[in-house]
Every structure is written in structure tokens, then in C-alpha cells.
Amino acid sequence: MTIKMNAQLRWRKFVSNFMLTMTGVCALISVSVLFFILGYLVYHGGASINWDFFTKLPAPVGESGGGMANAILGSAKLLLLATLIGVPIGFFGAVYLAEFSGSTVAFVVRYAADLLNGVPSIVIGIFAYAVAVHPFGHFSTYAGGFALGIMMIPITLRSTEEFLLGVPRSLREGAMALGASKWRTIATVIVPAAYRGILTAILLAFARVAGETAPLLFTALGNRYWSNGFNEPTASLPVMVYNYAISPFDDWHRQAWAAGLVLLGLILVINIIARAVLARGIAIPRS
Amino acid sequence: MATTSTMHPSAGPVLGSRSFFARLRDGDEIARLITFLFAATVVLITLLIVFELWQGSVLPRHKFGFNFFRTSTWDPNFDQFGALPFIFGTLVTSTVALLIAVPLGIGAAIFLAELAPARLSDALEFFIDLLAAVPSVIYGVLGIFIVVPIMRDVIQPALKSTLGFLPLFQGPAFGIGMLTAGLVLSIMVIPYIISVSREVLLSVPRDQREAALALGATRWESTWKVVVPFARTGIMGSIFLALARALGETMAVTMVIGNTPKIAASLFSPGDSIASVIANQFTEATGDLYTQSLIELGLVLFLLTFILNGLARLLIVLTSQRGASHA
Numbered sequence: 001m002t003i004k005m006n007a008q009l010r011w012r013k014f015v016s017n018f019m020l021t022m023t024g025v026c027a028l029i030s031v032s033v034l035f036f037i038l039g040y041l042v043y044h045g046g047a048s049i050n051w052d053f054f055t056k057l058p059a060p061v062g063e064s065g066g067g068m069a070n071a072i073l074g075s076a077k078l079l080l081l082a083t084l085i086g087v088p089i090g091f092f093g094a095v096y097l098a099e100f101s102g103s104t105v106a107f108v109v110r111y112a113a114d115l116l117n118g119v120p121s122i123v124i125g126i127f128a129y130a131v132a133v134h135p136f137g138h139f140s141t142y143a144g145g146f147a148l149g150i151m152m153i154p155i156t157l158r159s160t161e162e163f164l165l166g167v168p169r170s171l172r173e174g175a176m177a178l179g180a181s182k183w184r185t186i187a188t189v190i191v192p193a194a195y196r197g198i199l200t201a202i203l204l205a206f207a208r209v210a211g212e213t214a215p216l217l218f219t220a221l222g223n224r225y226w227s228n229g230f231n232e233p234t235a236s237l238p239v240m241v242y243n244y245a246i247s248p249f250d251d252w253h254r255q256a257w258a259a260g261l262v263l264l265g266l267i268l269v270i271n272i273i274a275r276a277v278l279a280r281g282i283a284i285p286r287s
Numbered sequence: 288m289a290t291t292s293t294m295h296p297s298a299g300p301v302l303g304s305r306s307f308f309a310r311l312r313d314g315d316e317i318a319r320l321i322t323f324l325f326a327a328t329v330v331l332i333t334l335l336i337v338f339e340l341w342q343g344s345v346l347p348r349h350k351f352g353f354n355f356f357r358t359s360t361w362d363p364n365f366d367q368f369g370a371l372p373f374i375f376g377t378l379v380t381s382t383v384a385l386l387i388a389v390p391l392g393i394g395a396a397i398f399l400a401e402l403a404p405a406r407l408s409d410a411l412e413f414f415i416d417l418l419a420a421v422p423s424v425i426y427g428v429l430g431i432f433i434v435v436p437i438m439r440d441v442i443q444p445a446l447k448s449t450l451g452f453l454p455l456f457q458g459p460a461f462g463i464g465m466l467t468a469g470l471v472l473s474i475m476v477i478p479y480i481i482s483v484s485r486e487v488l489l490s491v492p493r494d495q496r497e498a499a500l501a502l503g504a505t506r507w508e509s510t511w512k513v514v515v516p517f518a519r520t521g522i523m524g525s526i527f528l529a530l531a532r533a534l535g536e537t538m539a540v541t542m543v544i545g546n547t548p549k550i551a552a553s554l555f556s557p558g559d560s561i562a563s564v565i566a567n568q569f570t571e572a573t574g575d576l577y578t579q580s581l582i583e584l585g586l587v588l589f590l591l592t593f594i595l596n597g598l599a600r601l602l603i604v605l606t607s608q609r610g611a612s613h614a
Contacts, residue, residue, distance in 0.1 A: 012505050012508070013505055015505070015507060016505035016506050016507035016508065017507075019507045019511070020398075020402055020506060020507055020510075022394060023394040023395065023397045023398035023401075023402065024398050024402065025394075026390070026391045026392075026393075026394030026395040026397075026398060027394070027395035027398040027399060027403070027411060027481075029391060029395075030391060030392070030395045030415065030418075030477050030478075030481060031395075031411055031414045031415065031418075033418060033474055033477075034414050034417055034418045034421075036429075037418075037421060037425065037426075037429060040429060040433060041425070041429075044432070088325065089325050089328050089329065091325075092321065092322045092325035092326070093322070093325045093326040093328070093329050095322045096319070096322035096323050096325065096326040097326060099322075100318075100319045100322060100323065101323075101326065105326070108330060109326045109327075109329055109330055112329050112330040112332075112333040112334075113329050113333075114596070114600065115333055115593060115596070116329065116332065116333050116336075118531060118592050118593065118596035119336065119535075119589060119592065119593075120534070120535025120536070120537065120562060120588055120589070120592055121423075121535070121537060122535065122537040122562045122565050122566055122585070122588070123336070123340070123535070123585045123588055123589050124336075125565075125569075126339075126340065126343070126565065126569070126581075126582055126585040127335070127336045127339050127340070129569070130339045130343055130582075131335070131339065150332060153329055153332070154329070157329065181314060181315050182315045182318070183314050183315050183317075183318035184314075186318070207420060208420070210422075211420075211421075211422025211423070211424065211425070212422065212423075213422065213423060213424040213537075213538045214423070214537040214538055214562070214566055217566055217569070217570065218569045218570045221570070238422060238424050238538075241424050241425070241428060242424050242427065242538060242542070245424075245427065245428045245431055245432075245542065246431070246542060253432070256428055257428065257432075260424070260425050260428050263422065263424075263425065264421060264422070264425050267420055267421070267422065268417055268420065271416070271417055271420050272417075275413070275416075
């Protein structure tokens with residue numbers, strides 16, 4: 001009797017240890033993917049990054065060499081436009097939700113933002129094409145920036161709102177008790193108290209759209225030369241990575257790795273900075 | 288003038304009893320109006336997206352009606368547009384992705400929430416968050432240059448020699464195709480499953496675990512038979528969320544799926560997904576019917592992700608409420 005019990009217990013303990021070990025293996029596999037990605041990019045891309053990559057235009061098809069200076073500038077312009085569109089709408093929208101709105105309006109706006117956040121990026125591309133390319137008859141940096149800006153709105157809005165709501169009630173009441181009007185309270189007490197969180201939200205939204213490719217395919221299109229102003233099609237790093245990776249030329253593959261490394265490096269650095277900014281400030285409010 | 292307010296104490300802020308004009312003077316009503324306009328823009332843009340997709344796909348909806356979803360001929364030269372191959376490709380690649388990602392992701396989430404010490408769990412979660420930030424096109428590059436050769440030379444031949452009797456694993460091994468696209472997708476959605484499932488598992492009240500352990504359950508039994516069932520709605524939510532991401536994922540899939548609009552039983556065969564066909568053909572589409580058929584595909588994708596995201600959020604909210612009300 002006891003021997004049988006022991007055997008059963010031993011079996012249950014074995015199953016327990018085995019399955020728990022397996023969950024550890026799952027975690028290990030999932031996390032190691034990140035290091036595989038980084039390792040491959042550094043290995044293949046690191047060898048191909050040189051000064052030309054940052055300073056020269058793409059070489060004509062068939063010739064080797066050249067760089068992606070125009071794509072780097074193009075990405076910067078697109079992200080500037082995106083920030084100018086996405087951050088104000090997201091930020092002020094969040095202020096409205098956190099400080100002014102009634103529950104019904106807040107529900108509608110939150111719902112719309114969550115819906116917008118879930119829209120596949122390629123569909124955002126179609127929308128930007130319909131609104132900002134088709135009516136004007138040509139692809140442009142504006143259209144690409146518009147598409148990326150729309151993608152920044154919901155991320156900025158939802159996180160900013162959470163951080164504003166995380167500001168303690170006592171701060172609000174203190175300011176009101178001193179006779180400050182509501183908007184003064186918001187501008188001088190609440191937003192400054194939450195600024196680390198808001199900065200994090202903006203940085204994460206920026207990093208998220210910095211690598212977006214699909215919405216740019218038929219808005220900013222691409223360009224093998226410099227793009228003047230904001231009204232012409234422009235090259236961008238993500239689209240260059242895509243076009244070069246699917247091309248048949250070895251030299252372009254090499255440059256796709258290099259561009260991928262630059263792009264991923266930028267995005268990971270922004271992500272880490274964003275989290276560092278937050279870690280030194282107030283605790284993260286949990287949704 | 289500066290002392291006016293001290294001479295009229297009634298003009299000072301008395302909570303709850305200030306008139307509209309007092310608030311207007313303070314700037315509160317203006318601030319409210321301005322911020323409201325920004326908030327309204329968000330709703331407006333969302334509505335405009337739906338409107339543009341609907342308005343932009345009038346022609347194929349009138350010409351093909353429901354046949355758009357039932358026919359599998361996609362021939363721009365003869366103005367024949369049937370979406371079936373793309374819907375098929377999207378569903379197959381997403382299914383493959385979930386089959387791989389769900390066990391791995393939930394396993395990892397259990398480790399992070401139940402086993403790992405808090406500090407290790409947070410550190411790993413940090414890496415998982417970074418993984419979720421890797422752009423789609425980077426996964427595509429690794430897919431083309433690393434995963435495709437491995438699939439072609441190692442995994443597909445191995446599958447063929449062991450499971451080759453199934454129609455799923457027959458045919459020539461190109462490396463590119465549905466299976467590879469599904470595999471790359473699975474890697475991309477695992478972070479979402481882990482993050483959300485971990486949160487949900489952490490929200491399960493402590494007494495549930497303790498009660499199970501006190502009854503003599505092993506640690507695994509308490510986890511698998513008590514904690515996971517308690518959190519199952521939320522875990523389902525994380526899976527729906529991952530599915531929504533997988534359906535709409537564009538770049539990585541486009542780069543490894545092979546871009547051939549055909550329906551084949553074999554997972555080795557090249558295919559095409561809704562997102563990949565839009566990415567590939569939108570700029571070169573000539574004629575309104577062609578462009579609008581692609582926009583209708585975009586509408587389908589929008590509706591699918593809309594429904595899945597809504598379901599996912601509902602399930603996650605339900606679980607965390609259950610955890611809260613229980614505690």
C-alpha cells in the first residue's frame with residue numbers, strides 16, 4: 001500500500017518537475033530569439049556598415065557600393081511629420097479624457113483609439129493613400145508622415161491618459177484649494193507630475209512607427225535620389241531594407257543587413273531610454 | 288485693478304458654485320473645448336478609415352457581391368477578382384503561427400508568473416517587450432536569409448521523410464511558402480501572448496494557489512488545474528490578440544510566403560495572404576476595379592481584426608474583474 005502510494009507520488013512529483021522545467025525551456029527559447037536576431041544583425045550588418053552607408057546616395061542598379069544617406073534623411077523627415085501629427089492629438093486628447101470628459105464621451109474616444117491601435121498597418125497605408133495621395137495625384141513625404149502620425153495617436157493617447165490618471169488626487173486638490181483654475185492645475189501641476197510617463201509614452205510611440213514599412217509602401221513610396229521638401233516621394237530606411245532584401249543582388253543584401261542593424265539599433269536604444277526615463281520616476285500605473 | 292478680486296470675495300473660486308462665465312474667464316471652458324477637439328479628431332479619423340474603405344470598394348462589391356469571397360481566380364488581365372486564395376493563405380499561416388506560438392507562449396508565461404523570482408521575471412519581461420518592438424521588416428530579413436535556407440535544407444526534408452504521408456507535408460521544398468510564413472509569424476506574436484498571459488496569471492488571487500497546495504497538489508497541479516483554468520478567459524484573450532496581429536501582419540509574411548495566389552493542400556507550397564497581396568500589388572494596380580478590389584481586401588482585414596480585438600479586450604477585462612472581485 002505505502003509502496004504504491006509512494007510510486008504514485010513520485011510520478012506526480014516527476015510530472016510536476018518535468019512540466020515546470022518545460023515552461024522554463026519555453027521562456028528560454030522565446031527570450032533567446034531576441035539575441036539570435038541581434039546576433040545575426042550585428043554579424044551580417046556590422047561587416048557592411050561603413051562611412052559611405054551614412055553619406056552616399058544608393059549606387060545605380062548593377063553597381064556596387066553607395067549608401068543610404070537619402071533614406072536616413074527621409075526617415076527623419078517622415079518621423080518629424082508623424083510626431084507633429086501624432087503627439088499633439090494624442091496628448092491633448094488624453095488631457096481631455098483624463099481631466100474634462102464625461103464617461104460616455106470618454107468611452108467613445110477610448111474605444112476609437114483602441115480600434116485605431118488594432119488596425120493593421122497596411123490598412124492605415126490604404127487610408128493614407130486614399131486621403132493624402134490619390135486626391136493630389138502623386139506620392140509624397142507628407143502622405144507617409146500622415147500615415148505614421150495616425151499610428152502614433154492611439155499609443156500616445158492611451159498611455160498618456162493612464163499616466164495623467166495616475167497623478168495622486170491630493171496634488172489636484174491642493175492646487176484647486178490654492179485657487180488655481182482647472183487648466184492652470186493641469187498645466188502647472190498634473191502634467192509636470194506625469195511628465196516622465198508622458199515622455200515614455202511618446203518615445204515608445206516614436207519607436208513603434210520608426211520601423212513601420214507597410215504604411216509607407218504606397219504613400220512615401222521610395223526614391224533613389226534626394227527628396228526635396230515634403231512634397232516628393234522619399235526613401236526611408238524600412239522600405240530600403242525591404243526593397244534591398246527582396247532584390248537579387250548580393251551587394252544589396254549586404255546593405256539590407258546594414259540598414260536593418262541601424263534601424264533595429266535605433267529602435268532598441270529608444271525603447272531602453274524610454275524605460276529608463278520611467279524607471280527613475282513615478283511607478284507605472286497598471287491598467 | 289489688481290486688487291479687484293480681494294474687494295469682491297464672491298468672485299473667488301467657490302468649489303461647485305462657479306458660474307459658466309467665471310470658468311470661461313479662467314480659461315477652463317476654452318481648455319476644455321480645445322482638448323475636446325483633439326479627442327474628437329481621434330474618433331473622426333477612425334470613422335473616416337471605415338468610410339474610405341467602404342467608399343473605396345464600391346465597384347467590386349457591386350460587380351462580384353459575395354462571389355468575391357467564394358471564387359479563387361485572381362486575374363487582373365481579365366478583371367476577375369476572387370479573394371479566396373488570400374483568405375485561405377491568411378487563415379493557414381495564422382493557424383500555423385498559433386499552433387507554434389500558443390504552447391510556447393503560455394509555457395513561458397507560466398514560468399514568468401509562477402516560477403521565476405520577481406526580479407528574473409521582470410528582467411525577462413523586459414527582453415520580451417524589446418522583442419515585441421522589433422519591426423516586422425527585420426523579421427522579414429531574418430526570414431529570407433536565415434529561416435528560409437534552414438527550412439529548405441533541414442526542416443522540410445525532415446518533415447517529408449517522417450510525416451510525408453500527410454498531404455500537408457508533400458511537394459517540393461522551396462523554403463519559402465505557407466509553413467515558413469507561419470513559423471516567422473509565430474515568432475512575431477509570441478511576445479504578445481507572453482506579456483498578456485503573464486499579466487493575467489499574476490492577477491489570479493494567491494489563495495487559489497495556496498488552497499490547491501494545501502490540498503496536497505504538486506506545484507504543477509496547482510498551476511495547471513487551478514491557476515490556469517482561473518485565468519483561461521484572459522489567456523484566450525491573449526490568443527485572440529495574437530491572432531489579430533498575425534492576420535494583419537504584412538512585411539515579414541510578404542517576404543517569405545512566395546506571393547502566389549493559389550490554394551494547395553501542402554504547407555510547403557507558396558501562397559499569398561490578404562496583407563501580402565495588398566503590399567505587393569497596390570502600387571502597380573491599374574484600373575479602378577483592380578485597385579478597389581485590393582481596398583475591399585483591406586476592408587475584410589479591417590473587419591476581421593476589429594472583431595478579434597474587441598473579443599480579446601472583452602475576455603481580458605472579464606478575467607481581471609474576476610480576479611479583483613475574488614480578492
